[in-house]
Amino acid sequence: MAKTKSKTFDIWVKCPRCGKVGKLMVRVRHNSKMCYIRHFEGDVVVTHAVSCFDVEKQGVNVDELVRKVKEE
16 A cells, blocks of 8 residues: 655745645555645635646645655
């Protein structure tokens, strides 16, 4: 059973789905990487799955973050 590791970073990025700014969360399982943006809507935390490519277009090095998640 493969263990899924995830970590929320203190990196603020704009969500391409809703336009709000939130914290970046990276989840790694096997060799696949998934990016999520967590932000508040009122007092509820909403997590949007987004393309890591869209995050990289905002100047974030996702591969470096994936390496940090795997090291933990």
